[in-house]
Amino acid sequence: MAVYTDVSDAELSAFVARYDIGALLSAKGIAEGVENSNFLLQTESGFYILTLYEKRVNEADLPFFIGLMDHLAERGITCPRPVRDREGRALQRLAGRPAAMVTFLSGMSVNRPEAVHCAELGRTLARLHAAGADFSLRRANALSLAGWRPLCEQARDQADSVSPGLRARIADDLAALEAAWPRGLPEGVIHADLFPNNVFFLGERLSGLIDFYFACNDAFAYDLAICLNAWCFEPDGSFNITKGHAMTHAYEEVRPLTEAEVAALPVLARGAGLRFLLTRLVDWLNVPPGALVKPLDPLEYDRKLGFHRHATSAADYGLMR
Ligand SMILES: Nc1ncnc2c1ncn2[C@@H]1O[C@H](COP(=O)(O)OP(=O)(O)OP(=O)(O)O)[C@@H](O)[C@H]1O
Numbered sequence: 001m002a003v004y005t006d007v008s009d010a011e012l013s014a015f016v017a018r019y020d021i022g023a024l025l026s027a028k029g030i031a032e033g034v035e036n037s038n039f040l041l042q043t044e045s046g047f048y049i050l051t052l053y054e055k056r057v058n059e060a061d062l063p064f065f066i067g068l069m070d071h072l073a074e075r076g077i078t079c080p081r082p083v084r085d086r087e088g089r090a091l092q093r094l095a096g097r098p099a100a101m102v103t104f105l106s107g108m109s110v111n112r113p114e115a116v117h118c119a120e121l122g123r124t125l126a127r128l129h130a131a132g133a134d135f136s137l138r139r140a141n142a143l144s145l146a147g148w149r150p151l152c153e154q155a156r157d158q159a160d161s162v163s164p165g166l167r168a169r170i171a172d173d174l175a176a177l178e179a180a181w182p183r184g185l186p187e188g189v190i191h192a193d194l195f196p197n198n199v200f201f202l203g204e205r206l207s208g209l210i211d212f213y214f215a216c217n218d219a220f221a222y223d224l225a226i227c228l229n230a231w232c233f234e235p236d237g238s239f240n241i242t243k244g245h246a247m248t249h250a251y252e253e254v255r256p257l258t259e260a261e262v263a264a265l266p267v268l269a270r271g272a273g274l275r276f277l278l279t280r281l282v283d284w285l286n287v288p289p290g291a292l293v294k295p296l297d298p299l300e301y302d303r304k305l306g307f308h309r310h311a312t313s314a315a316d317y318g319l320m321r
């Protein structure tokens with residue numbers, strides 16, 4: 001369960017009383033997630049999600065995330081809406097942490113996405129990229145190429161205790177990516193963490209997106225590469241090219257990729273793989289004492305990188321031209 005910060009019932013009731021949403025009826029810590037502390041609140045007017053922002057969220061970035069959810073929702077992307085208190089504030093502090101309350105979205109995330117889900121995701125990702133075009137705030141991606149070496153240094157000495165040879169594999173990936181990372185690709189607002197657990201479906205239709213707390217300005221095709229990593233591998237570690245095709249084809253129906261983006265896809269996919277290997281590895285090695293959280297398996301991404309290291313073109317990911 002991702003609850004790093006405990007909040008007493010009395011603190012929660014007092015917090016909810018700042019809003020015009022009725023009295024608090026129930027509150028429970030949410031089991032899913034690894035980054036922030038999340039609580040499902042029921043008040044007299046319905047359900048809300050309360051988030052206390054933890055270590056990876058820089059408080060200065062919160063206006064970007066809050067503003068982005070409002071911006072996207074106003075442009076037809078279904079996502080949580082920040083709720084404002086009686087004084088018009090969305091950003092709060094609670095139990096010593098920055099905090100915000102957002103609306104509850106209905107829908108279910110899929111544990112084992114099929115090609116139909118990958119296509120829905122691809123289409124919505126392209127719509128999200130278009131909808132962010134006129135968002136006025138900017139946020140650099142703190143977890144792109146320049147952010148990987150510091151993570152690598154944090155985890156390096158213990159990497160081989162997690163898997164023999166991991167330290168050397170990471171060093172090779174990083175060196176290869178530093179030599180080949182593409183510049184000048186089309187960019188804008190990206191979600192940067194659109195894993196299946198952050199995407200809701202009603203039946204086979206995508207019904208909403210959550211968790212915008214890694215959103216930033218970066219290459220659109222890097223966002224697609226993150227999704228290929230997160231949605232298109234099978235539990236046995238193989239890449240499912242049918243799912244990759246479904247996702248990239250649906251993306252291109254809304255926003256065709258440029259030739260430069262197509263050419264860059266293998267290196268972007270490898271970079272996305274390394275980004276999640278590194279954050280998972282650092283978290284795996286540093287579970288805070290007393291935190292209710294199940295760290296995610298870094299080696300899942302070591303196995304995915306085994307595929308990316310040998311990919312030579314976008315066709316390996318199902319992107320047909
Ligand atoms: N607005 C919302 N509506 C409905 N459920 C939500 C909402 N926001 C969060 N949740 C629920 O809380 C869980 C955790 O939320 P979230 O993914 O934002 O946490 P996180 O710690 O940032 O997770 P992650 O590990 O994906 O970064 C989600 O999987 C979902 O079940």
Ligand SMILES: N[C@@H](CCO)C(=O)O
Nearest residue numbers: 035193195276280296
């Ligand atoms: N989606 C991330 C966790 C949240 O950042 C992962 O699966 O590693």
